[in-house]
Amino acid sequence: MIEAVVLAFVAGGLVGVSRQLNGRLAVSTSALFASFCNHLVGFVLLTAIGLVIGGLVSDGAFSGPWHIYFGGPVGVVFVALSSWIVGQIGATRSTMLIIAGQVLGGVALDWALTGKAVSPTALCGIVLIVAGVLVAQRQRASTAN
Amino acid sequence: MSSPRIDLAANLAALAAGALLSLMVHLNGEAARQGGALFSSWLAHGTGTVAALLVIPLWWRAIQRSAAPRAAIPLWAYLGGFAGAVTVIMTSTAVNSALALSGTVALGLAGQIVFSLAADQWGLFGIAKRRLRLGDAIALGLIVAGSALVIWGSL
Known part of the structure; x- marks a missing residue:
């Protein structure tokens, strides 16, 4: 159990490391180029892992709906945006606003896909998130020092 | 360093990026349901690479113009994708x-x-x-x- 806790926590930290590295590359090049490198490097590594452990493409893996091919392109836009953002407003504010957008977007997407009503508890959560976003927006990001 | 307008743009971009992330997780989840977590991440990185290549005109000039000499970019700055790919393996285990x-x-x-x-x-x-x-x-x-x-x- 403790191994899984450490694994999940470190995985979250690595999301931050990835954003920081791509942000650093974007500062010297371009956000879209950083996103391209991110995807190419990840693809090469995952292909290598797949070849070593095998079973990368199982029977029927490609049989999903057409939109399974669009997670990647959406990810390119996501990585490009976040690579630019982190250089502008820093890691902490980038992280909290991306989380805010992700949760609010997730609620909207769930609602659009299932039509299920948002629970009162979740609604309270949405109010807190919006308040947090407004507080963050009210003050300028601290300048680099 | 950053003006209030850039700040506002970056804040809004971060919110939009988060919403896109939810959409991405949904789409990649559909791929994972058919082929598993490793396949889903591999597919996303592959189709993402192709998508980024298709929009080369949007970024080629920018990297030609970028002020920093190529040599000044540390090699580790290119490893963001490495960290991202390892994350997938770790989370799908956890x-x-x-x-x-x-x-x-x-x-x-x-x-x-x-x-x-x-x-x-x-x-x-x-x-x-x-x-x-x-x-x-x-x-x-x-x-x-x-x-x-x-x-x-x-x-």
Whole structure:
């Protein structure tokens, strides 16, 4: 159990490391180029892992709906945006606003896909998130020092 | 360093990026349902590489013009994709433990936040140092509490 806790926590930290590295590359090049490198490097590594452990493409893996091919392109836009953002407003504010957008977007997407009503508890959560976003927006990001 | 207008644009872009992330997770989840987590991530990185190549005209000029000499870019700056790909392996392992999805997501968010605080504090990986302000700490608390309520209220 403790191994899984450490694994999940470190995985979250690595999301931050990835954003920081791509942000650093974007500062010297371009956000879209950083996103391209991110995807190419990840693809090469995952292909290598797949070849070593095998079973990368199982029977029927490609049989999903057409939109399974669009997670990647959406990810390119996501990585490009976040690579630019982190250089502008820093890691902490980038992280909290991306989380805010992700949760609010997730609620909207769930609602659009299932039509299920948002629970009162979740609604309270949405109010807190919006308040947090407004507080963050009210003050300028601290300048680099 | 950053003007109020750039600040506002970056804040809005971060919110939009988060919403895109939810869409991406949904789409990649559909791919994972058919082919598993490794296949889904591999497919996303492959189709993403192709998509980024298709829009070369949007970024080729920018990297030609970029002020920094190629040699000044540290090699490790190219390894963001490495960290991203390893993350997939780690989370798909954790999700199959007693933590399940909610535990993995919650710990992952905690790991992200702790790293980002450290990154700003010490200017990790070549991004400028930033002091954490009271307003940012309050905003962070509100967003974390709100996210916990949304996740809890949707179980």
